[in-house]
Amino acid sequence: DCNHDNGGCDHECEEDKYDEWCSCLEGFKISTDDWRKCVDIDECEDNTHHKDCQTCVNTEGSYTCKCRNGYELDPITE
Numbered sequence: 001d002c003n004h005d006n007g008g009c010d011h012e013c014e015e016d017k018y019d020e021w022c023s024c025l026e027g028f029k030i031s032t033d034d035w036r037k038c039v040d041i042d043e044c045e046d047n048t049h050h051k052d053c054q055t056c057v058n059t060e061g062s063y064t065c066k067c068r069n070g071y072e073l074d075p076i077t078e
């Protein structure tokens with residue numbers, strides 16, 4: 001029951017007539033250990049998120065790019 005203690009969900013609780021489930025805010029995903037818990041997505045783990053990054057740094061809820069020595073971040077794309 002989402003009206004009670006947010007259904008026990010870390011972030012969002014959703015429900016329809018039959019079921020209830022938890023969902024997570026952007027940058028997070030449901031934990032494989034507990035369907036109520038949200039864990040940070042490691043965007044650096046796969047190549048789809050950070051193909052523009054030289055060095056991908058995973059952060060809580062997001063990720064950032066770092067440049068290798070000798071390069072600076074492009075202020076337009078940053």
Ligand SMILES: [Ca+2]
Nearest residue numbers: 041059061062
């Ligand atoms: Ca992340």
